[in-house]
Amino acid sequence: MLGKAVLRTSARQLGLQQSKRTTYILQQVFQPAPTPEGKGQRPPTDLHSLQKYAEVEYETDNEPPPVKIILLEDIEGVGNQFEVVEVKAELARNDLILSKRASYASPFDIKYYGAMKERMKDELEARVRIPYEYKQVARQLVQMVIPINVNMDNKWKLNKHIFLTSLRKEGIEISSTDAIFLPPEVSAIAGPNFELEAKLLRFYLVIEKAYIVPMLGRLSHISIDESKQILAPQLTKLPSRVDLAKHGLFPEEPVYSKNAEFDASYPVVDLMQRKRLEAAQT
Amino acid sequence: MLKCIWSVSSTRALGSVACSSLSSLLQPHAVEVTQIRGRKRALKATLTKAQKLERRLKREEREAARKQYTFMERIKIRRMKNLLSPSQQYPGRYEAEKETELSGRPATNVYIRNMLKTQFLTVSEALAKHRDLQHPMIYNNPNAPIRMRLELNMTTEKTTKMMSNSDEIVPVPFPFKHNEKRTILAFTNDPAMQEAVVEWGAEMAVGQDVVKKILKGHFRTEDYDFCVAHSDMAHAILPLRGVLRTRFPTKFNGGLGDDLKEIIERFRSGVKLAIKSDVVYPIWGLTDCVVGRLSMADEEIEANVETIIKAACSHRNPALGPFINRAVLMTIPGKEFYPIDVNKWLPEPTEEEIERVEKRKTKKAAKKVVERKPSEEDEEGEKKPTAETAEEDDEDDDDRRKSVTA
Numbered sequence: 001m002l003g004k005a006v007l008r009t010s011a012r013q014l015g016l017q018q019s020k021r022t023t024y025i026l027q028q029v030f031q032p033a034p035t036p037e038g039k040g041q042r043p044p045t046d047l048h049s050l051q052k053y054a055e056v057e058y059e060t061d062n063e064p065p066p067v068k069i070i071l072l073e074d075i076e077g078v079g080n081q082f083e084v085v086e087v088k089a090e091l092a093r094n095d096l097i098l099s100k101r102a103s104y105a106s107p108f109d110i111k112y113y114g115a116m117k118e119r120m121k122d123e124l125e126a127r128v129r130i131p132y133e134y135k136q137v138a139r140q141l142v143q144m145v146i147p148i149n150v151n152m153d154n155k156w157k158l159n160k161h162i163f164l165t166s167l168r169k170e171g172i173e174i175s176s177t178d179a180i181f182l183p184p185e186v187s188a189i190a191g192p193n194f195e196l197e198a199k200l201l202r203f204y205l206v207i208e209k210a211y212i213v214p215m216l217g218r219l220s221h222i223s224i225d226e227s228k229q230i231l232a233p234q235l236t237k238l239p240s241r242v243d244l245a246k247h248g249l250f251p252e253e254p255v256y257s258k259n260a261e262f263d264a265s266y267p268v269v270d271l272m273q274r275k276r277l278e279a280a281q282t
Numbered sequence: 283m284l285k286c287i288w289s290v291s292s293t294r295a296l297g298s299v300a301c302s303s304l305s306s307l308l309q310p311h312a313v314e315v316t317q318i319r320g321r322k323r324a325l326k327a328t329l330t331k332a333q334k335l336e337r338r339l340k341r342e343e344r345e346a347a348r349k350q351y352t353f354m355e356r357i358k359i360r361r362m363k364n365l366l367s368p369s370q371q372y373p374g375r376y377e378a379e380k381e382t383e384l385s386g387r388p389a390t391n392v393y394i395r396n397m398l399k400t401q402f403l404t405v406s407e408a409l410a411k412h413r414d415l416q417h418p419m420i421y422n423n424p425n426a427p428i429r430m431r432l433e434l435n436m437t438t439e440k441t442t443k444m445m446s447n448s449d450e451i452v453p454v455p456f457p458f459k460h461n462e463k464r465t466i467l468a469f470t471n472d473p474a475m476q477e478a479v480v481e482w483g484a485e486m487a488v489g490q491d492v493v494k495k496i497l498k499g500h501f502r503t504e505d506y507d508f509c510v511a512h513s514d515m516a517h518a519i520l521p522l523r524g525v526l527r528t529r530f531p532t533k534f535n536g537g538l539g540d541d542l543k544e545i546i547e548r549f550r551s552g553v554k555l556a557i558k559s560d561v562v563y564p565i566w567g568l569t570d571c572v573v574g575r576l577s578m579a580d581e582e583i584e585a586n587v588e589t590i591i592k593a594a595c596s597h598r599n600p601a602l603g604p605f606i607n608r609a610v611l612m613t614i615p616g617k618e619f620y621p622i623d624v625n626k627w628l629p630e631p632t633e634e635e636i637e638r639v640e641k642r643k644t645k646k647a648a649k650k651v652v653e654r655k656p657s658e659e660d661e662e663g664e665k666k667p668t669a670e671t672a673e674e675d676d677e678d679d680d681d682r683r684k685s686v687t688a
Contacts, residue, residue, distance in 0.1 A: 133389040140394055149420050156419035165414045169618060173401075175391040207392045224423045224615065 023059035028052070064089040068105040070113050075101060077132050081124065082117040084110065130256045134211040138254050141205060145216045145235050146170050148201060150191055152221035152228060157190040158182065163203060163217070178264040179206045189219075197221055198232045200239060200247040204268050210260040212268055214252035250276055359561045367562030373619045375433050375566065376400060376608035400608075400621055405587055406580040408611045408620035413576055415618055425577045426613040427460065430587060432594060433607040434567035436559050439642050444564045445598060448557045449528050450535055451508065452593040456582040457551035458575050466549055467503060468542060469493075469511035469519050469531070475542065482546045484510070490518045497521055503529075510537045510545045553590055557597060566607075569594060576613065591627045601631035601639040 029052040035041045044050045066086045071079050075096070079085045084105050087096070096102035103109050117124070148166045150156045160177035167174060174180065181204040189196065201217040216239065221230050241251055255275060262268055329337070351359060362368070369375040381399045388398055395401070403411075409428070416423045436445040468484040469492075470476055476487035485506060495501040503509070503526060511519055511531040516538060523530050531537025539545050553571050560566040571590060574583040591606065598605045606628065610619040 136397070137390055137392055137394060140397075141392075151419055151422050154418050154422050161414070161417070162419060165417070165420055168411065169415065171395040173388070173393055173395055179391055205392055207390050213392075222421065224421050226615075 021060070024055060025057040025059060026053040027056045029054050067092040069096060069102040070105050070109055071096075071102050072113070073101050074127075074129065076135065080129060082113050082120075128256065128258065130211065134207045134256075137207060138211060138213045141172070141213050141215060142254070143238065144170065144172075145200070145218050145238065146172075147220040148217040149220055149222045152192050152194075152223045152230070154192075155190070156192070158187055158201075166217070167205075174205070180204070181206065181212075181268040183269045192221055194221060194230075197230060200244065200249060202249050202252070204272060206262045206268060208260060209262045210257050212255040212262060212272065214254065214272065216249075250280070252276055253279075362561050367560050367566070368558070368568055369433060369560045369563060369566040372617070373431070373610060373612075376621065402621050402623040405584045405611070405622055408622050409576065409580055409583060411620055412611065412613050412616075412618065415616070416576055416613060421616070423576075423613070425575050426616065427572045428574050428576060428583060429612045429614050430571055430573045430590065431610050431612060431619070432569045432571075432591075433609075434557065434569065434594075434605055435565065435603065435607055436567040437565055437602060439599065439602065439639055444559055445557070445567065447559055448597065450555050450593070451549050451552040452555050452571075452590050453536075453548045453552045454573075454586040454589050456574065456578065456586055458578060460551075460553075460572050462554065462572075464508060464550060464554075465506045466546060467506035467509045468546065469509065469515040470542060471512070471514055471518075475512065479542055479546065482543050483550050484542075484546055490515065493518055493522060496525055508537065508549050510539075510542060510549060512542055513538060513540050553586070555590060555593060557594065572614070573611075587622070587624075588627050591624050592629070595627075595629050599631070599635050599639065600629045601635040604628060 028050065030047075030049045032042055032044075032047075032050055042050075067089045068084060068086050069092050071081055071083050071085060074080050078087060078091075078096075092102065097104065103113075146163075146166055147170070148158070148162060149169065150158070150162060156162070160180045160182065163180050163182065164174055164177050167180075183202060186201050186203060189201075196219050199219045201219065203215050203217055205213045205215055207213060218235065220232065223229065244250060252272060252275070255272065348356075384397065384399045386399045412426070412428070413424070415421055416426050418424065434445075438445055465485040466483065468476070468479040468487040469489070470479060470487055471489050473489075476489065479487040488501075492501055496503055503522075506529070509526055509529045509531050519531070528535075529537075533539070536545065536548060553573065555569060555571050557567055557569045560568060573586045573590060587609075591609070595605050606624055608621055609624045610621050612619045
């Protein structure tokens with residue numbers, strides 16, 4: 001980091017740095033009379049007013065057109081390896097091409113990398129690629145602890161419906177309860193039981209039957225009567241491994257399946273438990 | 283204006299102090315006083331007619347702005363300006379321009395609401411979500427009143443004029459228990475009717491004799507939310523227009539008629555629709571009303587919503603664009619809100635209404651052209667920016683420069 005800065009300053013001192021191009025399009029305020037044929041053009045220094053210009057456009061402000069590039073590796077949100085994509089010029093020039101993660105889609109490069117793609121066909125097909133949309137949602141989900149709202153007066157037993165409503169309250173929409181999977185110890189919890197207030201719970205959300213996201217919930221007794229609200233301290237950060245251990249939980253990672261097999265009948269909870277044990281052993 | 287210059291004389295004086303004695307300072311010739319008188323004539327310069335007119339217009343504008351609101355209202359506005367405007371307070375105002383970057387439809391079965399454009403639901407979808415939340419195992423309020431919050435655009439045909447506040451009762455096809463106390467004052471001459479009216483639900487029934495008392499201030503009308511009147515009293519209550527203001531019973535607001543029973547019933551069971559303009563941003567407005575209860579059937583609530591939206595939209599010319607920016611359904615109490623799609627109930631502008639708006643536009647455009655024309659001619663008469671004029675300009679510049687240097 002420091003080396004880069006030193007290099008930049010020394011380059012500036014030596015005058016080696018690439019100069020920034022700025023283009024102004026100007027227009028004469030006073031149009032000179034057309035030059036008569038056979039005569040030389042009147043020099044602009046002749047008159048003071050002929051040197052007055054008004055700005056028509058500052059071209060540097062305009063966004064350059066998108067650039068076609070070939071990706072040399074999988075890039076999130078842009079595309080997969082050897083795909084020809086059009087991206088914003090700024091991203092292509094300042095990031096992807098500079099870091100050699102992409103190259104301009106010149107006829108030669110298209111042919112060259114096309115041949116390479118053919119050669120690596122089997123390897124590319126075997127590669128596990130999690131769709132970017134799934135990752136985007138999952139990344140936000142794992143950062144949340146969802147308050148699981150239950151009534152403090154009426155009897156309740158945790159079910160998918162309560163989880164669905166609690167998730168919706170936090171701004172997460174789910175098309176049906178089939179995407180929610182509860183471990184048996186969670187669905188056995190019933191109340192009202194104030195000893196369980198603020199207890200951390202593990203449950204799973206499945207995105208498009210393909211991507212299992214482990215989620216954390218926090219039991220919260222609520223009531224419509226504001227005077228009855230329980231004031232439990234808010235979680236300002238994600239619970240650590242130690243905090244999770246207090247509630248008998250462990251950190252877990254999302255799981256992806258290429259075949260989109262995690263439907264409502266799939267034993268998602270068992271799978272995640274197996275993965276957790278495997279991780280503990282390693 | 284008197285200005286004394288001491289510099290020369292004071293140095294001379296100091297010199298004299300150094301060489302001789304202090305007594306020389308006391309001599310009058312030691313201190314020279316120079317006077318520079320300012321030109322008082324400049325202070326008395328009279329104002330030109332244009333300046334006077336400008337000052338008068340400014341003063342009048344200030345006074346008009348002051349008279350627009352009462353003293354208390356002005357204090358309230360000042361306080362509110364420090365806070366968020368009512369439209370910006372929770373759940374805020376919907377601005378479609380802020381969501382242009384976001385995608386419109388969810389790409390996955392699980393999605394985060396903030397990552398998408400606002401999803402407008404049908405009334406039954408929104409109600410289903412509210413019912414889920416008010417389930418006995420969660421909030422346990424399955425009969426919660428449903429509140430509809432409408433964000434409005436208050437502009438009118440005139441650019442400087444905004445829609446005014448209004449209060450009205452909208453009769454809904456499926457009345458419900460709203461738990462609001464509505465006191466109704468009924469005007470009728472018939473003593474038998476007066477008794478009946480109180481039975482039907484009016485707080486008090488008065489005759490022609492009370493009109494004068496009201497005018498004199500012996501009878502206070504501030505305690506009554508609504509006033510209704512029998513048609514036979516239509517003339518007698520006319521002097522009360524200034525006292526009752528928006529509550530004054532007319533055929534337009536439905537307070538005046540022959541069947542008082544029906545009128546009172548409508549006022550008791552109808553929905554109170556109060557359109558309030560935003561004090562901080564006058565082009566915005568808000569209205570909050572209760573449209574039903576969660577235990578009612580979806581169709582019933584939808585019919586009520588439709589009636590209220592149509593009633594609200596009748597206040598503004600539909601050719602001006604959508605009156606309702608966004609409609610959201612909430613429960614009382616509750617913070618969750620779901621935007622609903624109301625486009626199908628918005629009125630279609632008639633040709634007459636479109637014409638009215640366009641007429642105004644063309645009128646304005648014509649006015650502008652008329653205003654511009656003489657000035658353009660003047661400009662053309664004066665000069666055109668060409669090289670020839672430039673040369674003249676340059677010469678003028680040179681002359682001026684010369685005169686300055688000289």
